[in-house]
Amino acid sequence: MERSKRVVFISHCILNQNTVVYPLARAKGAYKEIIQEIVSKGIGIHQLPCPEYRHLGLKRKPMDKLEYDTKEYRSLCKHISQDTINMMKEYLENDCKVIGLIGINESPTCSIGGIKGILMEELIVLAEKEQIVLNTLDVPEEYFDGKDNEKFIKELREFIKN
Ligand code: SF4
Secondary structure (H helix, E strand, O other), rough: OOOEEEEEEEHHOOOOOOHHOOOOOOOOOOHHHHHHHHOOOEEEEEEEOOHHHHHHOOOOOOOOOOHHHOOHHHHHHHHHHHHHHHHHHHHHHHOOOEEEEEEOOOOOOOOOOOOOOOOHHHHHHHHOOOOOOEEEEOOOOOOOOOOOOOHHHHHHHHOOOO
């Protein structure tokens, strides 16, 4: 079958809420409406690793950006960012379109809009350095599976349309 050659990069927990710090999960597993929307357009989903899960595991406590911002955690996020940029370049060099990057608003690690999380800070700096133009979008704090997410889903439709 012909591939769509279109791929979107997403924060890990959009597909797997099991990694989210307790008790902040907003879906049982994946964010269904978001994933359905992307899948229905034939777009591939490239899931980033969850840095907080890698760093402190499932029993971690809620922490803010300042608390996460250690040398060790920065270095993990830099490493994940470099790896991600390499993968983006591979897609681009093989005629695939990188639709963009979807993060999680207000996350100390994965927020893109407003105050950037540590991973996204590193990733976006690297993307600029490599001259990769990245469209970005955040899942808003009020997104909750099964609630009224129409406003965000409309934004998502616009985001993935090209
Ligand atoms: S670090 Fe990112 S991927 Fe992991 S739970 Fe937090 S927002 Fe989701």
